[in-house]
Amino acid sequence: MPLTDTAIRNAKPAEKPVRMFDAGGLYLEISPAGGKLWRLKYRFGGKEKRLALGAYPEVGLKEARGKRDDARKLLAADIDPGEHRKAQKEAKLERASNSFEIVAREFFSKNRATWAASHHNKIILRFEKNVFPWIGDRPIAEISAPEILTILRRIESRGAVETAHRTRENIGQVMRYAIATGRAERDPAADLKGALAPIKREHFASITDPAKVGELLRALDAFQGTFIVKSALLLAPLLFVRPGELRKAEWSGFDLGKAEWHYLVTKTKTEQVVPLSSQAVDILKELQPLTGHGQYVFPGRDPQKPMSEAAVNAALRRMGYDTKTEITGHGFRAMARTILHEELHQKPEVIEHQLAHKVPDALGSAYNRTKFLKERRAMMQLWSDYLDKLKAGAEVIRLHPAA
Template structure:
């Protein structure tokens, strides 16, 4: 007779493990410690075998009997249920190893060492927030284009069209890695080209009118926050490097006697040299008295770390500037690029090299940190002098005074 719920529930441990038969080869094994295990005894190929059906109470008697029925159906078809379970378990493990998330994290681990930390964080953030919850557990070879499109539509629906395009790009990179490593037949994300409307790329907010620049510079000098942030604000327009590069500047990279700053560009991983105008050196020498014994030029509240990534923009907002429509930390680059070319008449190639952009020349050289160094040194000093003249309320310097020899 099948066991009743009362019999199963009231079975108590004894000095030795014992069994309570349920019929058709199934029984409840009660251990010395009180554990209750459903088992199925069967014969296959002339040998007696046992199959675990679950643990009570997680698996009820009814569920255990259903599993017994499934096992007996396999036996009737000449299949050993024990072997079948091992095969299914192996397949499950293989699917987990070849899931979209597993492949994506493997791809990321190989690529991330060559990326800036901020870039790597953004990519993994997109994958974890916008892709893994829906596709992470799926075997990558089984994912279809409409499933990826559904992921992209969710991102698009919240108004983040540019992010949707970036998610599409990252998915394609993962699929291509899966193809290269034998986990997928093709990159199905390529079928979605044109499925999203074009993204409207917006430039960082910037000020390029000399009269407006004058007011901005005077506001920066009057910032009432910490001395470290004040120095960073005063240096940002003078150096016009990427905000992350300014924020993570190290004293070991600076040679104030030679008036040079050498560092590795975060975006291109190339070495870069920034000539320092006399005004820049003066600010840095003043700051050195406060932070010169530390690693970073602009330390944060924790002296072992840099100041916050949001510090510059937060300071601009405190001074009343709209960082979406007026100026951002990155906007100083556009300001310098525009005015140096249009007002001071410096050649574009000199400006682009100082911006650490890849500018192929006639010989195919993408970037050389010392190229145009004499011109760039003169340009950086002329730029600092020009900004001083704007702050003082003078007219823009004559283009003739800023001519490159």
């Protein structure tokens, strides 16, 4: 006879497993310990098989019968319910292992060695805040352009337009990695070009008027902070490298005898050569007795770490400069690029190579660290001599090339 809820509730365990049968092969098995499990007995391919349907009372009589009926439909279609369940479980595991977050973290991990730590951490944080909560557990192959656009619009709506653009680029990188590893067929982020508001580029604050540059240099000379920070401030306009590269400079990269500094460009992972003017060498020689025994030229409070990334800008603010509208540590690059070209008439390609920018040449090379080295060496000395004249208050004579 068909089972009833009352009969199931009142059933007691025995020394051996007890089976209470319903219709269609469904039965409840009661273990000696009192556990009650639903099972389905069926035949497939001439063999008797059993399928677990869950435990009572979590799975009630009505639900157990529904599972039985589903299994019988599969049998009618010549499908083994047990194998079908196994295939579903494997598909679910595969979907979970190919979720967007899993693939993204795998991609980030593989690139960690070639990315700057700050860049890697910034992207991870960006995804954890803006992406993973919404599509992290979605199978990467099923993610659509509208889903990604919803995420980007959410970022854009809070005014972070540039972050929205960078997030689209990062999602595209993950999608292309998924394609390369056989876990997706296309990149839906590519369909969103032009879907976001354009970025309003704001250049780093900089001083490019020679007279005002002279004022700034005199202020740097008069800085009353620590000797290490002051040395970094004095070298910043002479070398005009990226602020992060200056503060992380290591003594092992300097050859003061050859007047050269070799370091790895963080953006391109290529080696850069900075010819050192006599003024730059003098500053470094004066600093060397203080920090030359350690790794970093400009160590922070912890000698094992470089000085804070905020140190130079904080020093500029102490001198009364607004780092949002007047000058930043990064602004020394724009200062050099502008004045070297407009006032000292240096070749743009020589300046760009000294800035460690990618400048494709006729051979297709994106960057050559030794190219124009002789010209760059002369330019760096010319630049330092020019800054000395500005600092001394020499009259600035603007030179304009003939038409």
